[in-house]
Amino acid sequence: KTKRAILKAGNVITSPKHTYTVVKLLGSGGFGDVYLVEDDASKARYALKTEFYGAVKTLFSRLKIEAHVLEKCTRAPEHGRKHFLTLKDKGTTSDFKASSAPLVRGRSQKGRSQTVPGLGPQQETCIFMLDFGIAREFKNPNGTLRKPRENIPFLGTPRFASRACHRKEEQSPKDDVEVWIFMVFDLFDIVSGIPWKGDSDRALILKKKDALMTGQKLPTKRCPKDFLRVVTYIGKLEYVDTPDYAWMMSVCDHMAKQLKVDISDNAVDWAGKTSGPP
Structure with missing residues (x-):
């Protein structure tokens, strides 16, 4: 390069x-x-x-x-x-x-850089999607699923890439959710939330991801136990499957109520703390 x-x-x-x-x-x-x-x-x-x-x-x-x-x-x-x-x-x-x-x-x-969402005070609590450089349309113009390709080059970050990415397989919406799951674990426990943190061998990372997505145990006690339901559900999906987003949101709402957590827009940690444009 x-x-x-x-x-x-x-x-x-x-x-x-x-x-x-x-x-x-x-x-x-x-x-x-x-x-x-x-x-x-x-x-x-x-x-x-x-x-x-x-x-x-x-x-x-x-x-x-x-x-x-x-x-x-x-x-x-x-x-x-x-x-x-x-x-x-x-x-x-x-x-x-x-x-x-x-x-x-x-x-x-200090110690951890982060991008805080929002373009201005009125949008401070809005989460923005950024960086679509490795995105791909998974549906044809008529709405049907595109035929999956084979032997696809690895594109992404080993820490958060889905297992399909490691296997050089075509990805679909279930892989987006899988990546989100890894991110959630990392946010809940930055030290041990994802067992492969620090590993560089992609084969070993895949093995640990398989164990997490097909097992019956969360990697950290800081994450609500009910989240395991989402993990095992996504772990079983195939390329052709569409994740049940409504059900997953209901599980997250249930966990929030159990933990007495306010998940409204104005409850985000960074509200009132973001800086203006550089």
């Missing part, structure tokens, strides 16, 4: 609609970088994501896929796009592809 160039503060990026000036680098990932940029005309600031040509040898452009997803979200009914950012702009230069979107408010905590 070729080492990609990093844009510097003051660099200018021009698209057919806007001209942006780079303020600073916000972060880097395996396939690109994200910058804080300022629109020269409106002085509004945005997050601009880049994907340099040749930086990563892949069969497809992740930024192109992400822009496609956000464009489809923009055309969705209002209730269906609440948790998705609006694609502000997209374009290409001689060196890279780029897309821009509104900034997500955030702050860093």
Whole structure:
């Protein structure tokens, strides 16, 4: 993989609609970088994501896929796009592809950086879905399930990737929920919530994930016991199955009532604590 160039503060990026000036680098990932940029005309600031040509040898452009997803979200009914950012702009230069979107408010905590959801005070409690670079449509335009591919390259983070991803199998909605389960365990117990934390051998990680998803024991006592029902349910689903989201939500509601936890929007931990745009 070729080492990609990093844009510097003051660099200018021009698209057919806007001209942006780079303020600073916000972060880097395996396939690109994200910058804080300022629109020269409106002085509004945005997050601009880049994907340099040749930086990563892949069969497809992740930024192109992400822009496609956000464009489809923009055309969705209002209730269906609440948790998705609006694609502000997209374009290409001689060196890279780029897309821009509104900034997500955030702050860093000592010892653990995190992105805090919300674009402003009125949206502070809204969770936004970010990064669709490895997303794939699992249904055909007519609504039928797409035929699963075989021997798919591993794409994702070993710590949170679903077992199907490890096995190079096609993924579907049940894999999204499986990844969410791993994230939940990590949030409940950052030290021992997921037994494979710290492991680098993907075969060993898969073995431990299989044990978790097919077993009868939660990895941490900090997680409500009833959550095991969701784990074992998802662990049995196949590619063609559609998860019963309503049932899973009812289980979570039941756990919240048992623990006397307020799960309303205004009860989130970060309410009133997020910072403004960088």
